[in-house]
Structure formats: structure tokens, C-alpha cells
Amino acid sequence: MDLIEGVGESSSPPRSFGSFNNYDVRNDVFNRLVETGHEEAISNPDFRSHLDSHFSRLPARQEIAHIPIHEVIFSTTDRPKLLSQLSALLSDIGLNIREAHVFSTTDGYSLDVFVVDGWPVEDTDGLYKAMEKAVTRCKGSLSGSLHSNSAMDDASATQEKSGDWEVDRRLLKIGERIASGSCGDLYHGIYLGQDVAVKILRSEHLNDALEYEFAQEVAILQEVQHKNVVGFIGACTKSPHLCIVTEYMPGGSLYDYLHKNHNVLKLSQLLKFAIDVCKGMEYLHQNHIIHRDLKTANLLMDTDSVVKVADFGVARFQNQGGVMTAETGTYRWMAPEVINHQPYDQKADVFSFAIVLWELVTAKVPYDTMTPLQAALGVRQGLRPDLPENAHPKLLDLMQRCWEADPDKRPSFSEITAELETLFEEVKEEAVNGN
Structure with a gap:
């Protein structure tokens, strides 16, 4: 996983400290008004001075500062506390971390990507040399290669890269x-006039492992955009005030809908919910993301009862080797290969979906007479939920194929989606014909 060492260039306009001498937004405004044929800008000789006076009355915070943004990539062998070490290294040379993306592979490599500001000039050669010296000072505790370049080509690219999702905590209003959860809480909030959900990590529980999971979740949320995946709005990445902001889902979770509100689903509604889940999961798998904790509590509904996959706290990008290890998830929905600490892939999510489908059919909690640990031990030995009576035979068949002990025998989400959509059309046709 070596990266070619090199530098890039930034085309963002240079900053003029305390003045508009080098770059003046007023020039742009005036020139655009003239270009568009604004009558007063063309005919009134005093218009420019009036424009200058208007900008002079604005508070200092309205001045547009053009801050060079750089991307720094470290490629090295994975190790404990690597993220905190690299963060400290960048802070030591005066850089402010705007984004942190961490990618690890099961064969022991780590790719750490930081988007930073704080280097006052466009020249990246000096920044690269400063980082080389900082790495050398670590006396071998860090090894690998690094690559520094500008992340932006212009102001709009700057907003796309960091400004779009780095949340200003001062503008975030926290509600009920x-x-x-064990390490954080979820709140209803308001951000820039929009209803949002805010996941706040408790500062007293922060450690390297939790910060790593936080960075993974942010990295994944940035990469996904689908109508059946909860929408990402932004994040606060400055420890200890870490939080993730997503779209607010007023319909709540499928778990609450089924078990707290005691709703029994009609077949057409059940199929619609199941198809929504499958489409979201199919999209994630197409983007090489394993959710690893698929359950009804992580399936949320919007105002139109569209179901969206949520909570990527333990989700991971699947490495090229195709397998992952370590026990992650919730026991009642967990695949046997995960419980057994065996290598697993995307088919672990398919097993979890089988349990979700069983919940949708029965409106019951899986293994409700057992503790989670008893359920896990039972699944290891081949235990599955009792097949519900009077369920559609095609759903029962699909359910059993999805919870096969052998992952290779389980269908993919694209296959499941196709089956469910066909069944949905059959059910609608039967309803029209009065059968």
C-alpha cells in the first residue's frame, strides 16, 4: 500500500491579512453587475463608492477569507493509537484537522487521510518538508509514506470537500x-432551520477505539447517498465534542413500530418495508460496505413511511480480500460465522436480514424467551426462529435461504430484491382481482 510521494497545487486566491488588497470580493460583485447589464452600475459613477461603503459597514465576520486547504495521506502499518499519534503530529506543526478518514485492512495496513488548514501559504513543498521533519522526530514510531496536496481547486470545491459537512456546533440546536447507547445519545435537533438527528458521543467514554469508529462512520456516511439510506448532513470532528448529524426520521424505528406500537403488518406493507431495506443494503454492498449490525432498531422511517438503513457505527468498507473477522453486531440478529469469530463477508448482512424479515412477518422479538447470549449459543448450534404459521410460503422459503448456515448458499440482496418485487406485484394483482 505504498503511495507516490508528491505535492499538488492550490488555485484558491491568496489571503490578504486584514485587507482586500490582493483579492476583493467587491470587485467581483461590481464586475458581475456590469457584465449583466445592471443599469445603475453602468450609469451611476458613484455606484462603486456606494458598494464599497456597503461592504465597509459589514462586520468583520462577513469578510470572505480564502484559506488554503490541504489533504495529507499517511500509508503505514496499522497499530494502536495510530490515529491519535498522527493527529498530534499534524497539530504540532500548526495544522487544524477538518476531516479525518481512516481505512484499515485485515492484513495489517492503514490509510489515514486528513483534510487540514493552518498552513498559511499555497506552497506545499514547505508543508511536506515540515511533515517529514515531524515524522523523523517521532523516532521511528511512524513508518510509511505520506502525500500532501491541495484538496481544492476553487471556492466551490472547498465547500464540497469540507464546508458542506463540517458542522458549526454553535449553529446546532439540541432538543429532546x-x-x-453505551457510548452516546441520539437527539432531535435543528441545524440551519432543518430538523436533524444528532448522535453525540459522550466525552467521558472517548478513547482511541471509539474515535476510530467515529472516523469510520463519518467516512462511510460521506460516501453513501441513496433514498433507502439515512442522509448524512455533517459532523463535528473536534474532540471532545464529537457528533454526527443526519436527516431526522420522524417515523422512528421499525423496532418501535412493531414491538412498542404493536403493529401487525399487512402483506403489502410488509413487502414494501422489506424491499426498502433490501434496496438500501444492495446499494451498500455495491459500494463494498458491510453494515454488520442490521436489525429493526437500525431501520428508520420518514414521514412517508419510507424505510432507510441507519447507524453505521460498526459498519466497515470490505477490503479486497473479501473477508472480515471479529465479533460485531447484536446477538439476536448475528450470523453464526460472526458469532464463531470466523471470516465473514456481505452474506453476514443477509443472515441478519432474514431475522428482520421474520420480525416483519411475526411482529415479535426474535428468541424472546432467551437472553441474547443464549440466543447466540443456540444460533451457533443451528437454532433459528420458529417458522410462523399462515405466512406466505414464498416468504418462508426466502427466509430459510437467507439464514442458511453456509453463507455461500444465501442469496445476494440484488436477488432478494428481485424476488420480493415480483411477489409484491403478484400481491397487488391479486388484490385488484379480488382474490
């Missing part, structure tokens, strides 16, 4: 708590 929606849910709680």
Missing part, C-alpha cells in the same frame, strides 16, 4: 433525547 430520542435514544441512548
Whole structure:
């Protein structure tokens, strides 16, 4: 995983500290008004001075500063506390971290990508040399290669790269708590006038492992955009105030809809929910993402009852080797190969979907007479939920194929989606014909 060492260039306009001498937004405004044929700008000789006076009355925060943004990539062998070491290294040379993306492989390599500001000039040669010296000072604790370049070509690219998703905590209004987890809480909030969900990590629980998971979740959320995957709005990445902001899903989770509200689904509604889940998961798998914790509590509904896959706290990019290890997920929905600490791939999510489908059919909690650990031990030995009576035979057949012990025998989500859509059309046709 070597990276070619090199530098890039930034085309963002140079900053003029405390003045508009080198770059003046007023020139742009005036020139554009003239170009578009604005009558007063063309005919009134005092218009430019009035424009200058207007900008002079604006508070200092309205001045547009053009800050060079750089991307720094470290390629090295993975090790404990690597993320915090690299973050400290960048801070030591005066850089402010705007984004952090961490990618690891099961064969022991790590790719750490940082988007930073704080280097006051466009020249990246000096930045590269400063980082080389900083790495040398670490006395061999860091090895590998690094690559520094500008991440932006212009102001719009700057907004796309970091400004679009780095949330200003001061503009984020936190409302009522929606849910709680072991390391954080989920709140209803308002950001820039929009209803949002805010996942806040508790500062007292922050450690390297949790910050790593946070960076992974942010990295994944940035890469996904699908109508059946919860929408990413932004994140606060400055420790200890770490949070992730996503679209607000007022319909709540499928778990609450089924088990707390005691809803029993009609077949057509059940199929619609199941198809939504499958389309979201098919999209994730096409982008080499394994969710690893698919369950009804992580399936949320919007105002139109569209179901979206959520919570990527333990999701991972699948490496080229195609397999992953380590026990991750929730026992009642967990595949046997994951419980057994065996290598696993995307088919582990298919097993979890089988349990979700069983929930949709029965409106019951899987293995509700067992503790989670008892359920896990049972699944290892071949235990599966009891097949529901009076369920559609095609759903029962699909369910059993999805929870096969052998992952290779389980269908893919694209195959499952096709089957469910065919069944959905059959059910609609039967309803029209009065059968």
C-alpha cells in the first residue's frame, strides 16, 4: 500500500491579512453587475463608492477569507493509537484537522487521510518538508509514506470537500433525547432551520477505539447517498465534542413500530418495508460496505413511511480480500460465522436480514424467551426462529435461504430484491382481482 510521494497545487486566491488588497470580493460583485447589464452600475459613477461603503459597514465576520486547504495521506502499518499519534503530529506543526478518514485492512495496513488548514501559504513543498521533519522526530514510531496536496481547486470545491459537512456546533440546536447507547445519545435537533438527528458521543467514554469508529462512520456516511439510506448532513470532528448529524426520521424505528406500537403488518406493507431495506443494503454492498449490525432498531422511517438503513457505527468498507473477522453486531440478529469469530463477508448482512424479515412477518422479538447470549449459543448450534404459521410460503422459503448456515448458499440482496418485487406485484394483482 505504498503511495507516490508528491505535492499538488492550490488555485484558491491568496489571503490578504486584514485587507482586500490582493483579492476583493467587491470587485467581483461590481464586475458581475456590469457584465449583466445592471443599469445603475453602468450609469451611476458613484455606484462603486456606494458598494464599497456597503461592504465597509459589514462586520468583520462577513469578510470572505480564502484559506488554503490541504489533504495529507499517511500509508503505514496499522497499530494502536495510530490515529491519535498522527493527529498530534499534524497539530504540532500548526495544522487544524477538518476531516479525518481512516481505512484499515485485515492484513495489517492503514490509510489515514486528513483534510487540514493552518498552513498559511499555497506552497506545499514547505508543508511536506515540515511533515517529514515531524515524522523523523517521532523516532521511528511512524513508518510509511505520506502525500500532501491541495484538496481544492476553487471556492466551490472547498465547500464540497469540507464546508458542506463540517458542522458549526454553535449553529446546532439540541432538543429532546430520542435514544441512548453505551457510548452516546441520539437527539432531535435543528441545524440551519432543518430538523436533524444528532448522535453525540459522550466525552467521558472517548478513547482511541471509539474515535476510530467515529472516523469510520463519518467516512462511510460521506460516501453513501441513496433514498433507502439515512442522509448524512455533517459532523463535528473536534474532540471532545464529537457528533454526527443526519436527516431526522420522524417515523422512528421499525423496532418501535412493531414491538412498542404493536403493529401487525399487512402483506403489502410488509413487502414494501422489506424491499426498502433490501434496496438500501444492495446499494451498500455495491459500494463494498458491510453494515454488520442490521436489525429493526437500525431501520428508520420518514414521514412517508419510507424505510432507510441507519447507524453505521460498526459498519466497515470490505477490503479486497473479501473477508472480515471479529465479533460485531447484536446477538439476536448475528450470523453464526460472526458469532464463531470466523471470516465473514456481505452474506453476514443477509443472515441478519432474514431475522428482520421474520420480525416483519411475526411482529415479535426474535428468541424472546432467551437472553441474547443464549440466543447466540443456540444460533451457533443451528437454532433459528420458529417458522410462523399462515405466512406466505414464498416468504418462508426466502427466509430459510437467507439464514442458511453456509453463507455461500444465501442469496445476494440484488436477488432478494428481485424476488420480493415480483411477489409484491403478484400481491397487488391479486388484490385488484379480488382474490
